[in-house]
Amino acid sequence: MDVLWDRGGATIRQIMDDLPSDPAYTTIATVLRNLERKELVGAQRQGRFVLHHPRVSRQELAATAIGHALAASGDRAASILHFVDTLSTQDRDLLRQYLQQHDSAADSRLLDEETTDAP
Amino acid sequence: MVLIAVVPLALLATALTGPWFLRRSAPALAHVPRLAALALTASVLAWPLALLSIGPLLAWVSTGPVLLPGRAGEVCQQCLAAANPWGQPAAVYTGVPTVILLALPALAAAGLLAAAARRGMQRARATARSAAAVHRGARHARVHGRSVLLIDDPAPQVFAMPARHGGIVLSRTALRVLTGEELRAVLEHEQAHLRQRHHLLLAVVSAVGHHLRWVPSIAAASAALPHYLEIAADDAARRRTGTAALASALLRLSESAPAAPLAGAPAGALHATGPHRIGHLLSPEPAHAGHWPALLATAYLSALTLVTLAANLPYLGALVAGCF
Numbered sequence: 001m002d003v004l005w006d007r008g009g010a011t012i013r014q015i016m017d018d019l020p021s022d023p024a025y026t027t028i029a030t031v032l033r034n035l036e037r038k039e040l041v042g043a044q045r046q047g048r049f050v051l052h053h054p055r056v057s058r059q060e061l062a063a064t065a066i067g068h069a070l071a072a073s074g075d076r077a078a079s080i081l082h083f084v085d086t087l088s089t090q091d092r093d094l095l096r097q098y099l100q101q102h103d104s105a106a107d108s109r110l111l112d113e114e115t116t117d118a119p
Numbered sequence: 120m121v122l123i124a125v126v127p128l129a130l131l132a133t134a135l136t137g138p139w140f141l142r143r144s145a146p147a148l149a150h151v152p153r154l155a156a157l158a159l160t161a162s163v164l165a166w167p168l169a170l171l172s173i174g175p176l177l178a179w180v181s182t183g184p185v186l187l188p189g190r191a192g193e194v195c196q197q198c199l200a201a202a203n204p205w206g207q208p209a210a211v212y213t214g215v216p217t218v219i220l221l222a223l224p225a226l227a228a229a230g231l232l233a234a235a236a237r238r239g240m241q242r243a244r245a246t247a248r249s250a251a252a253v254h255r256g257a258r259h260a261r262v263h264g265r266s267v268l269l270i271d272d273p274a275p276q277v278f279a280m281p282a283r284h285g286g287i288v289l290s291r292t293a294l295r296v297l298t299g300e301e302l303r304a305v306l307e308h309e310q311a312h313l314r315q316r317h318h319l320l321l322a323v324v325s326a327v328g329h330h331l332r333w334v335p336s337i338a339a340a341s342a343a344l345p346h347y348l349e350i351a352a353d354d355a356a357r358r359r360t361g362t363a364a365l366a367s368a369l370l371r372l373s374e375s376a377p378a379a380p381l382a383g384a385p386a387g388a389l390h391a392t393g394p395h396r397i398g399h400l401l402s403p404e405p406a407h408a409g410h411w412p413a414l415l416a417t418a419y420l421s422a423l424t425l426v427t428l429a430a431n432l433p434y435l436g437a438l439v440a441g442c443f
Contacts, residue, residue, distance in 0.1 A: 078242065078249040080249055080280055081279045081321075081345075081348065082277070083278060083305055083309065083369075084277070084369055084373050086373070087369070087373040087397070091396075092373060095366050095397060096370060098362075098363075098366055098401045099363065099367055102362075102366075
């Protein structure tokens with residue numbers, strides 16, 4: 001992935017040249033195929049070559065690092081309770097609305113206290 | 120005898136109407152989330168037991184061709200008669216050999232038990248793998264007096280693994296984005312999961328319910344359980360820190376969640392049979408609304424247990440007494 005991020009896109013031959021170790025052509029092809037399956041890498045035919053390019057940025061991948069680690073270890077089957085999964089937009093609106101009301105209620109309470117305290 | 124004919128019909132009816140009942144009573148059951156979670160777990164266990172009891176029950180009132188020859192058959196007949204609460208030989212000729220009525224449920228029970236154990240072990244291995252992935256680079260820490268695992272992750276992760284696998288996990292990002300009160304609410308929520316042994320309930324229901332997911336009521340109970348567990352943990356958290364802290368923690372974490380959700384069902388399918396977590400959190404209905412579904416659920420579970428006991432205790436008694 002590092003080679004693809006640095007170059008923006010590369011053929012298998014270019015990746016081989018860039019890597020310090022000397023992996024076999026088929027090894028790289030297999031890794032790329034696996035990455036394609038995970039939708040992390042895309043492939044595009046350009047003339048006689050197939051150009052592989054990253055489909056997620058370095059930052060995007062890092063953001064789901066633990067996510068991938070858990071997914072790879074079978075998180076769905078495992079006993080893990082997440083504090084919050086995806087919330088629907090309606091749910092978020094409900095929360096926002098509640099918090100706004102709560103804040104304004106707290107503010108008005110504060111105001112009341114101030115007015116009663118006043119001589 | 121009529122009673123025995125009613126049992127299979129009642130089991131079929133509850134299996135089919137279970138999802139409807141759960142949907143209808145979800146808002147009310149949400150007031151007693153811990154009871155609801157226990158009842159759902161119990162129903163997933165009790166329904167198959169009651170189903171398997173139909174064979175032994177039928178064996179008292181039906182008769183069929185004799186399969187077991189000679190002495191073995193006689194012993195069987197004697198045991199059957201000793202266990203029969205009516206004390207009379209079977210009346211209706213159904214053409215099904217009695218030994219099948221007894222052996223088939225026994226085999227099915229053994230098969231289900233083995234399959235559930237296998238599923239349970241698979242799940243335990245998956246949990247151990249996930250825990251190992253989390254433990255890599257994690258650090259033990261105390262936050263607000265709670266022992267947690269701190270991980271480096273750009274996303275604000277908060278989750279609970281079973282206590283023996285490390286318990287509460289927080290990412291440093293979560294620690295940074297949450298305010299003090301929000302963090303306390305989140306920690307109380309996760310601690311409630313651990314204290315109330317929610318992982319255990321989930322494991323039991325997953326192990327047994329997985330193989331019976333073709334039964335509508337069991338599929339619905341398994342799908343609804345996680346929602347009641349979240350509500351139970353939410354209730355515990357808001358009793359200690361208030362609704363506002365929990366609500367703003369939920370909003371903040373869901374807004375800064377990574378694009379790809381970690382796990383769980385797609386958002387659209389969430390509330391098919393379960394209660395509405397956010398709705399319950401923000402505007403819980405009056406508590407008395409929980410009474411009738413709780414009563415119905417108790418009656419249902421009692422009936423299932425009664426059928427199972429009524430079928431199996433006499434056999435057990437007869438066996439212990441040596442079939443006299």
